[in-house]
Amino acid sequence: IPKMEFTGSQDPSRYRLKSEEPDGRNPRNVEHKRINHISAEAKRRGHIKSGFEVLHGLVPSLAQNASVKVSKAVVLHKGAEYIRHLKEERRAMQAEAEALREQIETINQAVILCQQQLPATGAPVSSRARNDRMNEMLDDYVRQRTQQNWKFWLFSHIVRPLFDNFVSNVSTRSTEDLCRTTSSWVDQQCTLVLLRPLIKDSMRKLSTTTHVLSDPARLPNEARLAVQKNPSGSSSQAHSSSSTHHRSTRES
Numbered sequence: 001i002p003k004m005e006f007t008g009s010q011d012p013s014r015y016r017l018k019s020e021e022p023d024g025r026n027p028r029n030v031e032h033k034r035i036n037h038i039s040a041e042a043k044r045r046g047h048i049k050s051g052f053e054v055l056h057g058l059v060p061s062l063a064q065n066a067s068v069k070v071s072k073a074v075v076l077h078k079g080a081e082y083i084r085h086l087k088e089e090r091r092a093m094q095a096e097a098e099a100l101r102e103q104i105e106t107i108n109q110a111v112i113l114c115q116q117q118l119p120a121t122g123a124p125v126s127s128r129a130r131n132d133r134m135n136e137m138l139d140d141y142v143r144q145r146t147q148q149n150w151k152f153w154l155f156s157h158i159v160r161p162l163f164d165n166f167v168s169n170v171s172t173r174s175t176e177d178l179c180r181t182t183s184s185w186v187d188q189q190c191t192l193v194l195l196r197p198l199i200k201d202s203m204r205k206l207s208t209t210t211h212v213l214s215d216p217a218r219l220p221n222e223a224r225l226a227v228q229k230n231p232s233g234s235s236s237q238a239h240s241s242s243s244t245h246h247r248s249t250r251e252s
Contacts, residue, residue, distance in 0.1 A: 055079050134167045143227045153223035154212070158202045165189055165198075 052075055056062045059082045062075065070078075138156075145152040169185050171177040211218045 150223040
C-alpha cells in the first residue's frame with residue numbers, strides 16, 4: 001500500500017499518492033503513452049516511405065534509374081511533372097475523341113442521305129451479276145460437300161438444271177417477293193412432267209462426260225479433281241473427262 005503524505009497545507013483532505021509524479025500523472029500511464037506515440041510515429045513514417053517508393057516506381061523518369069537514390073523533394077517534383085504530362089495527354093486524347101465523334105456523325109449523315117436516295121426495292125442488280133453470284137455460291141457449296149462425300153458431285157449434276165431454272169424465275173428483291181416467287185416456282189416448275197426430262201438430260205450428260213458407266217471405280221478421284229477446278233464439273237473438266245472416256249472406248 002503506498003504511503004500517504006500531506007501537502008504543504010497539512011490538510012488531510014488534500015493528499016496524494018507518493019508513487020505519483022508532482023503533477024499528478026501515473027508513471028505507468030506516461031510510459032504507455034510514450035510507447036504508443038513512438039509506435040504511431042514509426043507507423044506514420046513507414047506509410048510515408050512506402051508512398052514515396054510507390055511514387056518512385058510510377059514516375060518513368062525515376063523508375064528507369066531505380067538504383068539512383070534521390071531525395072523526397074526530387075520524387076515529389078518529378079511526380080508533379082509526370083502528372084502534368086498525363087493531364088496534357090488526356091486533354092489531347094479527349095480532343096481527338098471529340099473530333100472522331102464528329103467525323104462519325106458526318107459519315108452517318110452521309111450514309112442516311114445515300115440510303116434515302118436508293119429505290120425502295122433496293123439497288124438495282126443486273127440479272128447476269130445475280131446469276132453469276134448464285135452460281136458461285138452453289139459451286140462453293142458443292143466443293144465443300146464433295147470433299148466430305150464424293151457422291152454429292154454426281155448429285156450436283158442432276159440438280160444443276162433445276163437450280164438454273166430456280167435462279168431465272170425467283171425474285172430476291174424483297175423477302176415478300178422471294179416467298180411469293182419461290183412458292184409459285186415450286187407449284188409450276190417442280191412437277192413430274194417437267195422434272196423427268198431435266199433429270200434424264202442430266203443423267204445422259206453425266207454418262208457421257210464421266211466414267212460412271214465405263215469405270216465407276218474412278219469416280220471418287222474424278223469427282224475430287226473436278227471440284228478443284230470446276231465444282232459443277234460442267235466445263236473444261238467435264239469435256240476433258242469426256243474426251244478421255246471416248247479415247248479409251250475407241251482404243252478398247
